[in-house]
Amino acid sequence: MFTCPICHAYLIELEAEELATCSFCSAVEETEYLCPNGHFQCEDCRMSNQTQILERVCLNTKSTDPIAIANLVMKHPSFNQYGVEHHELVAAVCLTAIRNLGAQNISGNKLKAAIKRGSKIPYGACGTMGTCGACVSAGVAMGVLTQSNYLKDKERNLTITTTANALLKLTELGGPRCCKFSTYASIISVWEIATNELVMNLPALNVKCAFQGKLKECHLNKCPYYEQ
Ligand SMILES: [Zn+2]
Ligand SMILES: [Zn+2]
Known part of the structure; x- marks a missing residue:
């Protein structure tokens, strides 16, 4: 199970890819996982x-x-x-x-x-x-x-x-x-x-x-x- 880097909640696996806005840099990216509290980390911020x-x-x-x-x-x-x-x-x-x-x-x-x-x-x-x-x-x-x-x-x-x-x-x-x-x-x-x-x-x-x-x-x- 992956956890959110911001609030440490377990990420939810989505049924289909969705667009999400990065909580760190505001970039919009497709994702298969989302934090239940709405946080998201884009690939470049993750790296x-x-x-x-x-x-x-x-x-x-x-x-x-x-x-x-x-x-x-x-x-x-x-x-x-x-x-x-x-x-x-x-x-x-x-x-x-x-x-x-x-x-x-x-x-x-x-x-x-x-x-x-x-x-x-x-x-x-x-x-x-x-x-x-x-x-x-x-x-x-x-x-x-x-x-x-x-x-x-x-x-x-x-x-x-x-x-x-x-x-x-x-x-x-x-x-x-x-x-x-x-x-x-x-x-x-x-x-x-x-x-x-x-x-x-x-x-x-x-x-x-x-x-x-x-x-x-x-x-x-x-x-x-x-x-x-
Ligand atoms: Zn979170
Ligand atoms: Zn980012």
């Missing part, structure tokens, strides 16, 4: 690695909610509970949501470049280097939004502050690592600074962990994103 699925989702979604986009990507079978793939995620989902909100024009190439920048932070950097790839990816998002570089003044400050604020949220929770918490906290850091400093009109975020209780090292009700 995608972590970077590819992130690009496929971000370049095709119309969603304006960075948390919902991140949760969808993290449910793809290529995404692990913990891992460097989270270091590419934050900038991509924030810039995608801001692009879909019409708050700033961001090209597909800029999105891809933002994904690449986050990938340079190694696994486990939180405990050994004092930084976290997801938090760095938050800084990447701010760097793109402000067109920052090392010669700029206010833009550089905002970029550094975005990563720094995200890192401080990690220390509030304490250890051990949680890549899902780091992802949510980093998205919130981007949202806060884009709202307060860039005066973007962004919708409020409602963060509930989509993986709570399923992770090996879940902080359970110690985590602000854990719902009782």
Whole structure:
């Protein structure tokens, strides 16, 4: 029996092939199997690695909610509970949501470049280097939004502050690592600074962990994103 990658329900075998819309990339494809909850994964998304699925989702979604986009990507079978793939995620989902909100024009190439920048932070950097790839990816998002570089003044400050604020949220929770918490906290850091400093009109975020209780090292009700 096949299961749905999104909700883990058993797939239903159809009597005849039907057209279905991919839950990840919106491609329409013929299928013999469907999730009872309406989810479907197209062939290209099924074969995608972590970077590819992130690009496929971000370049095709119309969603304006960075948390919902991140949760969808993290449910793809290529995404692990913990891992460097989270270091590419934050900038991509924030810039995608801001692009879909019409708050700033961001090209597909800029999105891809933002994904690449986050990938340079190694696994486990939180405990050994004092930084976290997801938090760095938050800084990447701010760097793109402000067109920052090392010669700029206010833009550089905002970029550094975005990563720094995200890192401080990690220390509030304490250890051990949680890549899902780091992802949510980093998205919130981007949202806060884009709202307060860039005066973007962004919708409020409602963060509930989509993986709570399923992770090996879940902080359970110690985590602000854990719902009782
Ligand atoms: Zn499903
Ligand atoms: Zn797809």
